[in-house]
Amino acid sequence: xxxxxxxxxxxxIVVVLCVIGITYVVFFKLxxxxxxxxxxxxxxxxxxxxxxxxxxxxxxxxxxQFGRFAYHFFTGDQxxxxxxxxxxxxxxxxxSLIFSRAxxxxxxxxxxxxxxxxxxVAIGVISAVRRRTVTDRVAMGFALFGISTPVxxxxxxxxxxxxxxxxxxxxxGYVSPASSPTGFFSHMILPWITLAMLYAAFYARMTRNNLxxxxxxxxxxxxxxxxxxxxxxxxxxGLRASLTPIVTMFGMDIALLVGGAVITESVFNLQGLGxxxxxxxxxxxxxxxxxxxxxxxxxxxxxxLIVDILYAFxxxxxxxx
Amino acid sequence: MSTGLPExxxxxxxxxxxxxxxxxxxxxxxxxxxxxxxxxxxQLRRGETLGVVGxxxxxxxxxxxxxxxxxxxxxxxxxxxxxxxxxxxxxLSTDALRxxxxxxxxxxxxxxxxxxxPMYRVGAQIAEAVxxxxxxxxxxxxxxxxxxLDHVGIPNATSRARDYPHxxxxxxxxxxxxxxxxxxxxDILICDEPTTALDVTVQAQILELIESxxxxxxxxVILVTHDLGVVAETANSVMVMYAGxxxxxxxxxxxxxxxxxxxxxxxxxxxxxxxxxxxxxVPIEGSPPSLxxxxxxxxxxxxxxxxxxxxATERPPLEAPNADAHLDACWLPxxxxxxxxxxxxxxxxx
Numbered sequence: 001x002x003x004x005x006x007x008x009x010x011x012x013i014v015v016v017l018c019v020i021g022i023t024y025v026v027f028f029k030l031x032x033x034x035x036x037x038x039x040x041x042x043x044x045x046x047x048x049x050x051x052x053x054x055x056x057x058x059x060x061x062x063x064x065q066f067g068r069f070a071y072h073f074f075t076g077d078q079x080x081x082x083x084x085x086x087x088x089x090x091x092x093x094x095x096s097l098i099f100s101r102a103x104x105x106x107x108x109x110x111x112x113x114x115x116x117x118x119x120x121v122a123i124g125v126i127s128a129v130r131r132r133t134v135t136d137r138v139a140m141g142f143a144l145f146g147i148s149t150p151v152x153x154x155x156x157x158x159x160x161x162x163x164x165x166x167x168x169x170x171x172x173g174y175v176s177p178a179s180s181p182t183g184f185f186s187h188m189i190l191p192w193i194t195l196a197m198l199y200a201a202f203y204a205r206m207t208r209n210n211l212x213x214x215x216x217x218x219x220x221x222x223x224x225x226x227x228x229x230x231x232x233x234x235x236x237x238g239l240r241a242s243l244t245p246i247v248t249m250f251g252m253d254i255a256l257l258v259g260g261a262v263i264t265e266s267v268f269n270l271q272g273l274g275x276x277x278x279x280x281x282x283x284x285x286x287x288x289x290x291x292x293x294x295x296x297x298x299x300x301x302x303x304x305l306i307v308d309i310l311y312a313f314x315x316x317x318x319x320x321x
Numbered sequence: 322m323s324t325g326l327p328e329x330x331x332x333x334x335x336x337x338x339x340x341x342x343x344x345x346x347x348x349x350x351x352x353x354x355x356x357x358x359x360x361x362x363x364q365l366r367r368g369e370t371l372g373v374v375g376x377x378x379x380x381x382x383x384x385x386x387x388x389x390x391x392x393x394x395x396x397x398x399x400x401x402x403x404x405x406x407x408x409x410x411x412x413l414s415t416d417a418l419r420x421x422x423x424x425x426x427x428x429x430x431x432x433x434x435x436x437x438x439p440m441y442r443v444g445a446q447i448a449e450a451v452x453x454x455x456x457x458x459x460x461x462x463x464x465x466x467x468x469x470l471d472h473v474g475i476p477n478a479t480s481r482a483r484d485y486p487h488x489x490x491x492x493x494x495x496x497x498x499x500x501x502x503x504x505x506x507x508d509i510l511i512c513d514e515p516t517t518a519l520d521v522t523v524q525a526q527i528l529e530l531i532e533s534x535x536x537x538x539x540x541x542v543i544l545v546t547h548d549l550g551v552v553a554e555t556a557n558s559v560m561v562m563y564a565g566x567x568x569x570x571x572x573x574x575x576x577x578x579x580x581x582x583x584x585x586x587x588x589x590x591x592x593x594x595x596x597x598x599x600x601x602x603v604p605i606e607g608s609p610p611s612l613x614x615x616x617x618x619x620x621x622x623x624x625x626x627x628x629x630x631x632x633a634t635e636r637p638p639l640e641a642p643n644a645d646a647h648l649d650a651c652w653l654p655x656x657x658x659x660x661x662x663x664x665x666x667x668x669x670x671x
Binding site: 221228237314 | 389391415419420421422423424427428430432435436437438439440441446449450453454485487498501
């Protein structure tokens with residue numbers, strides 16, 4: 001078990017290193033033009049340019065530059081850990097910018113994830129148990145709706161109905177939980193539901209199909225032959241075995257949303273990480289984009305690690321593989 | 322009418338455990354109704370092993386699943402009576418049936434590789450069978466699981482109970498399944514092809530274990546198999562099934578020494594043994610019929626070398642031809658059967 005975790009951990013570190021390398025090349029080597037030009041202000045003199053190049057370390061060979069980049073990432077720079085440099089536009093710390101936006105995205109993901117995991121799995125189980133009944137058809141109809149509805153449309157509809165017309169929820173914009181917990185929930189509930197809808201639909205279908213497959217297994221018949229209640233047969237024996245692919249998907253989905261909840265963030269004007277990345281890309285403020293990309297990549301790698309470790313707890317056969 | 326079996330007068334026979342009468346199972350499908358089991362009747366007594374033999378799809382497993390209530394009631398039509406301790410299992414509610422299942426009637430299945438949950442410890446799965454019917458603390462249930470694993474011959478049961486199924490060999494898993502079945506000292510143990518998935522040497526051990534369990538707990542065993550050798554070794558009585566129907570039913574020595582039905586002859590002649598060379602094996606021509614559209618009359622008639630005029634149109638009843646014979650469902654007159662049987666015996670001896 002310890003070896004298994006250690007092996008996974010080493011792989012995670014290798015992946016993160018690769019991500020840093022690729023990010024560096026894509027954002028700092030491939031773009032045309034001298035980055036120093038962006039920092040030096042309008043029509044700089046050659047001396048000013050050389051000064052900026054020296055300050056940015058651009059006069060050093062590429063491997064020294066990359067070494068500094070990676071070194072800063074792991075050990076921190078003058079703005080603290082992780083060192084992500086500063087923005088082209090204002091010279092402010094990328095780290096502080098990202099860290100100020102990150103809670104919005106993380107709260108959005110966390111709330112939506114809880115919603116979609118529980119509702120999706122519950123709908124899937126009910127659908128599988130009541131297969132080919134009206135309940136099943138209604139649930140799968142909901143799933144089809146959730147999967148095929150564009151998030152921006154759903155988000156706007158939510159805002160229109162529940163904020164403008166009914167006034168049940170807060171409108172767009174972000175309220176930090178520290179300043180007003182009720183305001184926070186009131187403003188987050190619609191984005192949570194909107195984002196969760198799509199995923200809940202996927203999870204419901206996946207749970208239903210996995211569970212139906214599992215319920216045909218011989219060990220389910222054994223569980224019934226023992227005289228267990230149908231509830232226990234399905235929730236303990238059936239669901240446990242259907243859980244593995246759902247855990248994988250859950251980990252991946254959460255990680256991908258770190259940089260990928262752009263549409264929901266935009267519709268509800270939450271100004272989270274995805275929104276930050278898109279805006280910075282439009283203004284060519286590449287250090288910010290690179291910072292978000294690396295954060296998202298690290299999130300993916302970490303979630304992978306967590307999923308792999310969870311696997312070993314869910315399925316004992318993995319531990320000996 | 323003599324059955325060749327002890328007469329089942331119910332007042333006297335307190336060893337009678339299970340009385341199945343006219344069990345019929347139908348699966349409605351979009352293509353038609355699958356007539357999986359038709360009019361099957363038999364009895365099981367304490368201390369008796371009933372061997373149920375037949376090819377794949379002969380309805381032997383389905384009849385047992387029906388008795389256990391393990392068929393999906395929404396998608397199955399079951400009729401007949403299954404009397405067990407004065408109750409008709411077919412009319413019990415799902416909840417009432419659950420108190421019988423695993424407690425009074427337990428089942429061991431064919432494939433021990435697929436029948437244990439891969440994600441729970443073997444001991445936990447057996448302990449769960451304990452707590453399913455008995456409100457005992459977890460430690461007591463676990464202790465009972467270890468005790469039973471030890472009883473069925475798992476070495477180091479205390480530590481092996483903490484293993485997962487994939488750490489067990491096939492034979493050990495089947496032992497664990499038997500241990501699970503014995504948790505509540507059931508009256509009936511239904512073994513559905515318990516040795517089919519196992520090595521030959523392990524097969525013998527498992528059969529021996531089932532026999533010793535039967536004697537020790539004085540229970541009735543239904544042994545479903547397509548392996549006549551397995552039946553010959555352990556069964557007291559034998560029921561031969563074909564296309565969902567009983568073809569021949571009687572005491573094991575009668576069936577093996579004086580088989581009466583052409584299908585039983587065919588089965589016995591296609592059974593390899595040490596004495597018989599492989600080229601002396603005679604397969605039954607043709608293949609089993611579709612249960613969507615079973616043949617009219619005797620279901621075996623399209624493959625029967627001795628068929629004659631009534632076979633294709635009228636269904637032969639399951640009766641004993643005379644006082645010395647056991648039950649069969651065949652139109653052949655008794656003297657013809659004796660004659661053919663003698664010819665067969667000579668061929669086997671030669």
